[in-house]
Amino acid sequence: MCMANKLFFIRGLSLALLLANAASAAENGKWLDFQFPHDSPVLLVGFSESPMTVTPRGSSVVLDLHKSLTLRNVGTKPICGLTLRVEAQDLTPYGKGSVIKPSLFVLPGEEFPVKVDMRLMRPIAAAKTESAMVQVTLDCVLFSDLKAYGPDKLNTHRTLLVYELEARRDRQYLARMLDNGQLPELREELNFGIQDYGPRQLGLELLRGPRTATLREQPLTVSPMTFPKAPVQPLRGAAQVAGNEVRAPRVEVLNTSKMRVASVAMGWIVRDDNGEDFVAGAVTSPVAIGPVQTSAISESGTLRFSRSSGQPMVIDRLMTFVNDVQFSDGTLWIPSRSDIDSATQDPVLRRELATSPEEQRLATIYRRDGTAGLKKELKRVTLPN
């Protein structure tokens, strides 16, 4: 047997053993496991799955897992949002994932689907353990009274609260338009009214540790964008920028309210060298700020931006705004629609700031089912007074 044949034989044998192992493990449910506490307000009542694919890659194996869960609200209150925690034993504690379903309105006894699509790459020689390689656990459930259930290890209770408040704001905004017969404005709002509009997509990388300075870092002033009625106002900021990397952004904020602030989520907008603005997201920082006091919010690490095609994006300008504020009593502030409208004259940027998950969902319904479909959906998800 020549060397090439031996190698082919060994690879074939390894693959066969691996596939046999994968099939055996799949039968025993060892790849993926779901855990819902016994007192959970949602229960797993069924799931459908696409065939799991196992692909060798070098000395590793790539597993593609696709599951569509059917969950039932077995509690007594409507569910408005839910977070599932996804943990792979090979990456614990360095990495994990989550699947969030915001803007729900699931009444007691109703069922709803949650899809979990993931890919796990692990060394073929990695140790086998008794527990499942990927564990999906209920992390947080938000009810219509804004109370929550679950261990909330990922701190998504606050995130679900913000999504729910945005959803209620946008439902009211659209319902008012319908009630007032502002159909052209509604069409413009939900069709986006701007020709060829599509969400501006970014590629992101989070980097850690000391970086090799391949490009010269330059200080960049961060421009504050203010919402008039925000209880916290950004004053000034700075960051180090090198090409498509932003390092150590820092912004000084002022609490203009009479309440003690517990945390602030700062939104970031990146302008590229073509003058296009991209909403890069919002980062929540736990920061205690007394009434009429200032404080500095800074982030460690490096963020690298690219276009969705992977081409590096040259950063020309950085802007920041207060996305939401949580006070020490647990209440939350989010910008109103009029706050957003008055913050910027750029219609595309205004649209991106205003597009909440709920507006995105309702826009899909409006495009598919028209005004009648939107009315029906708004009626379904509106809480009775």
Added chain:
Amino acid sequence: MNTASHPAPEILSLFSCGDLPFFLRLRTGRHVRECAVCEQQVTALRSAKSELRREASAQILTGFEAIADWHSLEGDMLGNIRVGVAASRCIETVGRSRKLGTRLVWAVSMTALFFAGWMARVPTEDNQRIAAALRHAVGLDQPLIGTIVRSTPDGITVRSQGSALTILHPESAVISMSSPSSVTARYVDDDSGQVTITNVYGQ
């Protein structure tokens, strides 16, 4: 033994040297004493033998005379030996260098081939895992450096120690950051019409 039955010439030759067996020597000696012809032949043989011995001695003396200048000869021989040894060393060095060169070229070629094959076939994650294992083996564990979370058109990936977890999303998903250590994708699920938000966290 009478004259009509003379011993054979080789018997007489051996008798002249005293090399015959005992009884044959007694009988041959009695014949030689009584036979003048055989006595004359034995005498001739013994005379020739003596002559040969004398000539042989003379030749040996001549050979020693030829090497009478021993010191000169020793010098020549040592010189020749040194030349031979030096020449052998020269040849040996030349051969060794050539062998070393050949082996070095072979080793470099095989190493380059190995690395080319490794880089072409083995994923980056495996290399990172091997590097991490080596660092761990020599006690040089360091905090994680480099990319910890990355978005791609079809998912967000976190990597560590040779393993990677990707939460997949459709290409239409909008990517943003949600914390200093997490990246988020948001999309409307075509089947259910619901919004799904996936997060991937790194440390």
